[in-house]
Amino acid sequence: MEPAKILVVEDENIVAKDIATSLKRLGYAVPAVASSGEEAVERTVDTHPDLVLMDIVLRGKMDGVQTAQHIHDHFNIPVVYLTAYADEKTLERAKMTEPFGYILKPFEERELRSTIEMALSKSKTESKLRKSEESLTTTLKSIRDAVITTDMKGLVTFMNPVAEALTGWKQEDALGKDVTEVFNIINEKTRTPTEKPAVKALQESVVVDLENHALLIAKGETETPILFDGAAPIKDEKGNVSGSVLVFRDMTRLKEAEENLLQSEKLRALGEMVAEVGHHFNNFLAIILLNAELLEKKLKRYRAEGIKERLRIIVWTAYEGAEIVRRLQHFTQRQVSIQDFSRIDLNEIVRSAMASTSPHWKDEAEARGTTIKIKEKLGKLPLLLGSRSELMEVLTNLIFNALDAMREGGEITIRTEAKGNEVLLYFTDTGKGIPKRIKDRIFDPFFTTKDPKASGLGLSVCYGIIKRHKGKIKVDSIKGKGTTFTISIPIPLEV
Incomplete structure (x- = not known):
């Protein structure tokens, strides 16, 4: 040597x-x-x-x-x-x-x-x-899980890049901070603070697990569903606690996959129900309509305005019921294959939707004494493969929903951009926003917060259309400030 x-x-x-x-x-x-x-x-x-x-x-x-x-x-x-x-x-x-x-x-x-x-x-x-x-x-920097370590006082000593991304804290800013400030979690269902796992691990020298309904509140107030693998005490060679380690992971994609599967199951079940119930319901409506119309014709020779008015209501209601059945059948049975798609310009569809709905957001608003402004920020986009009429329906639904949320006036901003291998459309309104308690239900068939006459199919239709285009639609909303729908559609390899 x-x-x-x-x-x-x-x-x-x-x-x-x-x-x-x-x-x-x-x-x-x-x-x-x-x-x-x-x-x-x-x-x-x-x-x-x-x-x-x-x-x-x-x-x-x-x-x-x-x-x-x-x-x-x-x-x-x-x-x-x-x-x-x-x-x-x-x-x-x-x-x-x-x-x-x-x-x-x-x-x-x-x-x-x-x-x-x-x-x-x-x-x-x-x-x-x-x-x-x-x-x-x-x-620790290479693994996909987020890792945070603390000293025995619960002050942050290390964060890997995944933890930085999820919490919104850079390691240099988080070092020496109380871990409860950096790792801020609430119960996803009750939206109440959860127990502090790192503190419990340090105080009781035990491994702490949480139920899998945790939301991580990042530094910028964004919320991420996480799977919390646990908080464990770090012990030295003598068995004395010298700190703690927290391990967790982002569950956003898994949650989206579960929600997509659940939505598909709902639509499948709805389709089966509509096929069965719609057939019988239409038969009943046909009998009601036939008899009501016959009575109406026979009563024309008599002065029975009260009875005739009641019959007109019956006829009108039956037609309304038939229309609901027709819309349901159309909603559950529509299948657009890739062969039916053509080259489309999303920016052109945006402009067309704005023009076709202008009587509502311009003329009707002015008649009420309110002002609705629509701003467009349309980026340069490649052509997509899709259905122009279906995407037009999506935008029309979003515009009408926004107008309902801005009865006192407001602003709609539609922005598009190409990013990576997809085209993104951001639809933002300054309406009253969507309460968190119902945000996860807005794409469900029949769910509506409007008057009882509303079918509750608008956003479900939007969801189905975007899904058929291999895309995604998500919503972010702040109560009292407004709502943003983000739609992503993949760019085809060849158009």
């Missing part, structure tokens, strides 16, 4: 030679002797020593403490100070450089050897620990 290399930094030439001689006699290699701080840095670069013996009091621009600090910061090489005398201020500065030992002049070779061996041993141990920590940090 090669002997350890010791760099000697001493501005007294005779003393430096004596130290070098002693080191060689003890079996160490002395690749260089430096007499100034600047020269010590140069020799460190040239020789890569295992340890530096540094005189605290050096003449020149850099004293021993400054030189040791530079070597510590740039080369991570252990330093042992040599000193005959140093004032308190210098010693305090020396402590800040984290030296591996002190040797008082004059010294014996036995003392020199023991100090050097202890310093080298400590350096190797710290090097192994540092490599282990670097390996652990690299591993």
